[in-house]
Amino acid sequence: MADLTTTSDVDAAEIADFIQRARDIEAEVKKVIVGQHDTVRQVLIALFAGGHVLLEGVPGLGKTLLVRTLGDVLSLRFSRIQFTPDLMPADIVGTTIVSEDLDGRRTLRFQAGPVFANIVLADEINRATPKTQSALLEAMQEQTVSVGESTRPLPRPFFVLATQNPLEMEGTYPLPEAQLDRFLFKIHVPFPRHADLEDIVRRTIRPENTAQPLPRADADDVLRMLRVAREVVIAPHLVTYAVRLILATHPHETQAPPAVRQYVRHGASPRGLQALVAGAQVRALLEDRFNVSREDLHAVAPPALRHRLILGFEAQADGVTPDRVVSDVLSVVPFPRP
Amino acid sequence: MIRGAIAALSLGSAVLLIGWILPRPETDLRPWAFALGPAPMIAAALAALWPRKRLDRAAALDARLSFGDRIATAWAYRRSERAIARLQRNDTISRLGQREAHTDLRWKAARAELIILGVCGAVFAVLLVAPSPQQGVLDRQTAEQAAVTQASERLDVLREEAIANPALTADQARQLNELLQQAQAELNRSHTQQEATSALARAQDRVAQQLADPNADLRNQALAAMSDTLAAEPRTQALADALQNDDARAASEAIKELAAQADQLSDVERQALSRALQRAANVGRSDPRTASALREAAQALGSPSSASSSQEALSAADAALSEAIQASRGQASVSLALQRLHNLQAQLAADSPLRADAVPPSGERDSGTTGLPVGTAVALDAAGGQQQLREPVSDETRGAGFGTAGLSGGSAADQQAAQPAENVFVPGRESNGPSSQELVDQPFTVRGQPRPYRDVLSQYAASSRDYIDRPDVSPAVRDLVKQYFQSLEEGQ
Numbered sequence: 001m002a003d004l005t006t007t008s009d010v011d012a013a014e015i016a017d018f019i020q021r022a023r024d025i026e027a028e029v030k031k032v033i034v035g036q037h038d039t040v041r042q043v044l045i046a047l048f049a050g051g052h053v054l055l056e057g058v059p060g061l062g063k064t065l066l067v068r069t070l071g072d073v074l075s076l077r078f079s080r081i082q083f084t085p086d087l088m089p090a091d092i093v094g095t096t097i098v099s100e101d102l103d104g105r106r107t108l109r110f111q112a113g114p115v116f117a118n119i120v121l122a123d124e125i126n127r128a129t130p131k132t133q134s135a136l137l138e139a140m141q142e143q144t145v146s147v148g149e150s151t152r153p154l155p156r157p158f159f160v161l162a163t164q165n166p167l168e169m170e171g172t173y174p175l176p177e178a179q180l181d182r183f184l185f186k187i188h189v190p191f192p193r194h195a196d197l198e199d200i201v202r203r204t205i206r207p208e209n210t211a212q213p214l215p216r217a218d219a220d221d222v223l224r225m226l227r228v229a230r231e232v233v234i235a236p237h238l239v240t241y242a243v244r245l246i247l248a249t250h251p252h253e254t255q256a257p258p259a260v261r262q263y264v265r266h267g268a269s270p271r272g273l274q275a276l277v278a279g280a281q282v283r284a285l286l287e288d289r290f291n292v293s294r295e296d297l298h299a300v301a302p303p304a305l306r307h308r309l310i311l312g313f314e315a316q317a318d319g320v321t322p323d324r325v326v327s328d329v330l331s332v333v334p335f336p337r338p
Numbered sequence: 339m340i341r342g343a344i345a346a347l348s349l350g351s352a353v354l355l356i357g358w359i360l361p362r363p364e365t366d367l368r369p370w371a372f373a374l375g376p377a378p379m380i381a382a383a384l385a386a387l388w389p390r391k392r393l394d395r396a397a398a399l400d401a402r403l404s405f406g407d408r409i410a411t412a413w414a415y416r417r418s419e420r421a422i423a424r425l426q427r428n429d430t431i432s433r434l435g436q437r438e439a440h441t442d443l444r445w446k447a448a449r450a451e452l453i454i455l456g457v458c459g460a461v462f463a464v465l466l467v468a469p470s471p472q473q474g475v476l477d478r479q480t481a482e483q484a485a486v487t488q489a490s491e492r493l494d495v496l497r498e499e500a501i502a503n504p505a506l507t508a509d510q511a512r513q514l515n516e517l518l519q520q521a522q523a524e525l526n527r528s529h530t531q532q533e534a535t536s537a538l539a540r541a542q543d544r545v546a547q548q549l550a551d552p553n554a555d556l557r558n559q560a561l562a563a564m565s566d567t568l569a570a571e572p573r574t575q576a577l578a579d580a581l582q583n584d585d586a587r588a589a590s591e592a593i594k595e596l597a598a599q600a601d602q603l604s605d606v607e608r609q610a611l612s613r614a615l616q617r618a619a620n621v622g623r624s625d626p627r628t629a630s631a632l633r634e635a636a637q638a639l640g641s642p643s644s645a646s647s648s649q650e651a652l653s654a655a656d657a658a659l660s661e662a663i664q665a666s667r668g669q670a671s672v673s674l675a676l677q678r679l680h681n682l683q684a685q686l687a688a689d690s691p692l693r694a695d696a697v698p699p700s701g702e703r704d705s706g707t708t709g710l711p712v713g714t715a716v717a718l719d720a721a722g723g724q725q726q727l728r729e730p731v732s733d734e735t736r737g738a739g740f741g742t743a744g745l746s747g748g749s750a751a752d753q754q755a756a757q758p759a760e761n762v763f764v765p766g767r768e769s770n771g772p773s774s775q776e777l778v779d780q781p782f783t784v785r786g787q788p789r790p791y792r793d794v795l796s797q798y799a800a801s802s803r804d805y806i807d808r809p810d811v812s813p814a815v816r817d818l819v820k821q822y823f824q825s826l827e828e829g830q
Contacts, residue, residue, distance in 0.1 A: 234411070
């Protein structure tokens with residue numbers, strides 16, 4: 001457990017600034033994105049927790065628009081990579097080319113790929129080959145790119161927001177578990193409700209009604225917000241509760257609910273625990289709270305854990321989803337007494 | 339406290355439920371149910387009043403106020419100087435200030451707990467008021483215990499009456515007293531009718547083994563036959579009556595009278611008296627000692643010896659007869675005690691109300707000889723069934739003979755009680771049996787006209803051979819009968 005009495009350089013003004021700025025960013029994004037409040041909230045939580053996001057949803061739900069809007073609101077360098085089967089790793093990270101200067105001398109020069117941006121949209125990531133997908137591994141985890149003998153740091157902040165289509169599985173390469181684990185959240189983008197669809201139609205008919213998002217933060221602001229988010233306090237018994245939740249996803253643990261024992265092959269990794277707590281910290285601030293509560297843990301548990309549970313064939317046969325298993329875990333694991 | 343009440347009602351219900359599963363009296367369980375109830379309440383009160391960690395209380399307050407774990411976190415980080423911790427504490431205090439304890443912390447029972455409490459109370463009330471399904475079993479057990487107690491009391495009365503019987507010797511009375519006391523102790527330890535019945539059966543076995551004389555039947559038959567034979571001679575009529583009545587004193591007086599008259603009798607009269615005694619000795623061979631004494635007396639009277647030898651022989655016969663009569667009466671008393679024990683056992687087994695010294699109906703008796711007291715004279719007919727032995731008897735011996743159900747020699751009340759059930763005959767004693775008996779149609783039996791045995795011996799022998807050839811006659815009896823007639827024919 002962290003030292004509860006350590007001091008940090010985060011002051012009250014920065015904390016208040018975080019709360020206000022986060023509200024402004026969320027409001028600006030919602031100007032463009034119709035509905036999808038939970039999705040927007042979860043994406044922001046993941047961004048301010050310093051994690052990457054895997055957005056899963058059918059085409060046309062605004063996933064790309066959401067990421068682009070975020071880039072606009074945050075005044076960050078945004079790049080989009082459309083993953084296709086013939087996409088090569090060099091197409092992502094960049095390559096060394098021969099260039100000729102004004103004096104006619106030829107030199108080798110690194111041509112940075114699209115990954116060198118603050119926000120990278122990896123569109124339909126499951127359409128690229130595993131080799132290309134793995135090119136993102138180092139970038140996502142170490143936030144560096146190694147080409148040849150040199151390692152180049154990526155700009156900070158660095159977020160990868162990948163999308164994938166759950167329906168068209170033919171010709172795709174499902175992401176390996178190791179790569180899935182590197183995403184802080186896996187967010188399901190739901191189909192819009194009736195009222196949201198009507199609003200979408202109105203904006204389509206009269207584009208002038210669609211407000212343009214204003215930049216509300218820059219890279220420095222985002223980095224500061226990342227630092228503030230990590231300062232949110234969490235009581236010891238809540239840390240214990242988060243650990244219990246993670247352990248309960250493992251089928252061989254004593255506190256695992258029956259659904260986990262029956263359907264889960266492998267439970268969540270320690271990264272899942274980190275994602276759970278980090279997400280809960282950001283959510284607490286977004287809820288005008290300076291401490292993590294059990295509601296925060298419950299709220300972020302599905303996006304933080306669903307892609308970290310490896311289900312067995314029996315779950316597939318019974319139509320059991322990871323979300324149902326997470327729900328069972330949340331309902332079964334007892335809240336510890338302090 | 340609500341949980342304590344739930345636990346108390348559950349515990350009480352569990353205690354009462356024992357009475358629904360096991361045959362335990364509800365009156366015994368109810369005090370336990372009420373006595374155990376306060377324990378969970380006290381435990382719950384102690385648990386409620388037990389000092390808790392402040393962090394625990396803070397978490398409980400968070401839950402009650404829906405405070406998002408603010409209070410518990412503020413307490414956990416109460417010493418932290420981080421800006422966010424201070425902000426968190428200030429925020430918590432600020433929000434707490436907006437709450438009112440008397441409205442926001444008002445005690446409110448959880449609906450689920452109230453429902454469970456109601457259900458537990460209802461179950462407890464039902465178990466408390468509704469009669470237990472085990473009540474029938476309990477009633478039966480109580481009735482059985484009452485029957486066992488009653489049987490024990492009857493056995494005590496039986497014991498006192500049995501040992502007070504003057505026909506028993508002191509040793510017999512002592513043994514019978516010990517055996518019946520042992521039976522009563524076993525009976526008192528019995529909890530069920532079956533155990534009590536077994537105890538009584540064991541008591542019967544022990545009494546029969548230790549006190550019953552295996553030669554009693556033969557002796558009784560001998561005495562009865564002697565009585566019948568002696569009744570044919572006028573001078574031995576008194577002796578015959580004494581034997582008939584099992585009256586040792588009268589028999590002794592009759593023999594003394596014979597001894598006194600012996601010197602004054604003519605030779606012919608002495609010979610007649612001698613033959614009468616000889617015949618009695620012959621028919622009473624199954625009691626060898628008595629028969630021997632009578633035979634010696636007969637020989638002494640019949641021979642021209644001195645008067646003193648006749649007196650000595652008659653005195654010896656007197657002693658033998660007295661001893662036989664005493665033994666017969668003692669055995670009759672033992673048999674009576676056995677019969678009453680058997681009756682007690684039969685009534686207990688039949689679950690019928692116990693009746694003092696009642697003889698069970700004949701239908702409840704064993705069909706065979708099982709359960710009959712030792713010494714009971716039983717005759718088997720050709721089909722193997724029991725039938726009364728047929729003996730040629732005179733009018734004076736009406737109702738006497740050998741019965742199928744043992745010997746009865748009890749009081750008039752006993753005999754009256756036994757009357758509707760079964761006729762029980764005691765040798766030499768008048769009973770309520772039939773006033774006349776069917777005579778066996780044999781050429782050598784002419785009622786009221788005794789004939790010398792030499793005239794009919796061959797017929798008796800032939801008839802006996804016919805009889806003992808039957809398959810139901812045991813080889814031992816067959817040999818005995820053959821030897822008997824062979825010795826008679828040789829003597830002739």
